[in-house]
Amino acid sequence: MDLKLQLIPVPVADIDRAKAFYTEQVGFRLDHDVRPSARVRVVQLTPPGSACSIVLGAGMAGIAMAPGSLRGLHLVVDDIAAARAELAGRGVGMGEIQDLGGIKYAGFRDPDGNTWTLQEMAGGR
Template identity: 50%
Template sequence: MNWTLELIVVPVSDIDRAKAFYVDKAGFDVHVDHSAGEDFRVVQLTPRGSACSIALMSTTGMAPGSLKGLQVCVSDLDAARAELAERGVDVSDVFHFGASGQAPGYDPQRTDYNSCFTFDDPDGNSWLIQEVGSRA
């Protein structure tokens, strides 16, 4: 039996603001925008090409902005970083992990998973974008 990761809940303070960020700036697709009364709303979004989605919610029990280290893989880090920056996302410089920890710039061997950049959503939930040429 296969087990697949389907959905990650992202705690936000303002669902409309977060939805606008993820759709207009990060380029995610909307799959669900559902309300059940005044106190419950969930917006399900998916990064292009991903099998796993995120759900924006304000009633999670987690503090908005407390989710750290969400990771997405791309085949072209330069193109992904440029696209997000052009859309108005505040992206970090590219970095990699070496013998002494985090270091600026690309991994000298450009090994998969080792060249990265980060960005935060409006609440401070953080994302790490990794370059993976062989499967992304």
């Protein structure tokens, strides 16, 4: 049985502000931005090189969470120093790189306070 994680809801207060942050600063691709009804909006974004996307949504009770409540989503990179520098250059407030015995981390927050972690693993995945 295959189980493919392909969509993660990210709770935000302002979809347009979050969409701009993820596309313009972090570099995610906009897959779609649809309004199937007057109260429902679905924005799907995908990190470069990823098979898993995030969804920013309004009016979808099944995925409702408090804005900013998501913690520690990992974006795995080959070169954490280069990825950190690129994001910082785009205006993303980046934490320092921490080496925890061959696995390196550097974090950032989106405008709502959801936290993300860049991760570089020794020897790759």
